[in-house]
Amino acid sequence: MTPLSATVVTESIRGIEPPNEIWRTRARARLDTLTKPLGSLGRLEDLAAQLVAIRHEHLVLPLNKAVYVFAADHGITAEGVSAYPSAVTHQMVLNFLTGGAAVNVLARLHGVALHVVDVGVAADFDNIEGLLHHKVSNGTKNMLREAAMTDEELSRALLVGAQLANEAAVAGHTILAVGEMGIGNTTAASAITCAITGSAESLATGRGTGLDDAAHARKIAIVEAVLKKHFANSTSPHPLEVLRCVGGLEIAAMTGMILAAARNRVAIIADGFISTAAAALAVALEPKVEGYLIAGHRSEEPGHRLLLDYLKLTPILDLEMRLGEGSGAVLAMSIIKSAIGLYSQMATFTSAGISEASL
Numbered sequence: 450m451t452p453l454s455a456t457v458v459t460e461s462i463r464g465i466e467p468p469n470e471i472w473r474t475r476a477r478a479r480l481d482t483l484t485k486p487l488g489s490l491g492r493l494e495d496l497a498a499q500l501v502a503i504r505h506e507h508l509v510l511p512l513n514k515a516v517y518v519f520a521a522d523h524g525i526t527a528e529g530v531s532a533y534p535s536a537v538t539h540q541m542v543l544n545f546l547t548g549g550a551a552v553n554v555l556a557r558l559h560g561v562a563l564h565v566v567d568v569g570v571a572a573d574f575d576n577i578e579g580l581l582h583h584k585v586s587n588g589t590k591n592m593l594r595e596a597a598m599t600d601e602e603l604s605r606a607l608l609v610g611a612q613l614a615n616e617a618a619v620a621g622h623t624i625l626a627v628g629e630m631g632i633g634n635t636t637a638a639s640a641i642t643c644a645i646t647g648s649a650e651s652l653a654t655g656r657g658t659g660l661d662d663a664a665h666a667r668k669i670a671i672v673e674a675v676l677k678k679h680f681a682n683s684t685s686p687h688p689l690e691v692l693r694c695v696g697g698l699e700i701a702a703m704t705g706m707i708l709a710a711a712r713n714r715v716a717i718i719a720d721g722f723i724s725t726a727a728a729a730l731a732v733a734l735e736p737k738v739e740g741y742l743i744a745g746h747r748s749e750e751p752g753h754r755l756l757l758d759y760l761k762l763t764p765i766l767d768l769e770m771r772l773g774e775g776s777g778a779v780l781a782m783s784i785i786k787s788a789i790g791l792y793s794q795m796a797t798f799t800s801a802g803i804s805e806a807s808l
């Protein structure tokens with residue numbers, strides 16, 4: 450029988466097409482008419498052309514931008530894999546709602562709408578306003594002992610992200626950033642990285658929020674044991690099995706959002722290690738998603754580099770950040786805005802009466 454999660458994925462990507470190469474060529478042609486030496490805006494030109502290819506139009510400002518911060522808890526924290534207690538997930542959700550987290554500041558500065566989604570925090574938020582209430586469960590199970598979630602929970606988490614992406618597209622958003630909050634989720638992202646890319650646990654497992662040497666060594670051993678438990682007999686497990694056994698509810702929701710955003714021709718900005726793990730799963734499920742992805746930054750978490758290589762993405766920023774929340778993705782949106790501002794507002798050689806290249 451086909452698992453429910455596979456049906457959710459099939460529905461989310463129905464009719465998906467890669468970005469349009471005719472529009473990318475049109476964008477390149479327009480960039481070459483602007484008053485600058487050919488190609489001199491470097492990767493800003495690539496970004497503008499990618500967005501035009503995604504949207505099938507000559508984009509102008511303002512871009513309609515949003516960041517979704519998906520929050521959930523992780524059973525694996527029982528093994529002491531994070532420098533901070535699980536309660537911080539819940540506490541940080543409250544901080545997002547009152548506007549005090551790093552991603553709030555950056556979203557305000559750069560005109561990005563911010564949405565906070567409870568997809569599996571182990572705390573009762575009752576009717577707290579401003580939070581998108583989509584709790585699937587009170588966090589994942591301890592993946593060292595059993596699968597992180599059931600297929601039904603995975604399906605619901607994927608749907609949360611997919612439905613929010615569909616709604617965002619209907620509301621006219623052209624760019625979405627995915628962010629997360631979930632103490633313990635760098636351990637899940639490391640396990641996903643190993644399962645999807647075949648990397649060694651010692652290379653894919655970092656210090657997260659700041660483990661010391663001894664705790665870091667223990668975390669590596671735990672990731673090794675987790676992979677052995679779930680995938681000892683399969684060298685390339687199905688991405689949905691990876692998500693279900695060693696993922697997280699917020700990671701599944703981000704995967705669902707990325708798949709559905711691409712189907713809606715909405716660009717997706719990945720943030721750090723955890724959101725890029727969700728992006729890698731989305732691409733493993735549907736390779737056509739690749740052209741809709743932009744890597745906002747490169748995180749200091751060592752596994753992030755492995756995932757960016759796997760996805761063949763060059764990050765926009767490299768500021769030695771290792772925060773998550775969508776912070777790096779939102780910062781990168783300021784560069785993307787600049788790319789489209791230049792694309793749409795610069796004079797052409799003809800309009801400004803400037804001589805074109807003679808050699």
Ligand SMILES: Cc1cc2ncn([C@H]3O[C@H](COP(=O)(O)O)[C@@H](O)[C@H]3O)c2cc1C
Pocket residue numbers: 530531532533537541629630631632633634635636656657658659772773774
């Ligand atoms: C105060 C605070 C704010 C955060 N914002 C994002 N994270 C980040 O740290 C967590 C992952 O690291 P680990 O796997 O080591 O627990 C995630 O919640 C991530 O978004 C935070 C962590 C803390 C402590």
Ligand SMILES: O=C(O)c1cccnc1
Pocket residue numbers: 635657658720721722723724748749750753770771772773774
């Ligand atoms: O890369 C990230 O986004 C990250 C790294 C460490 C902790 N939390 C998030």
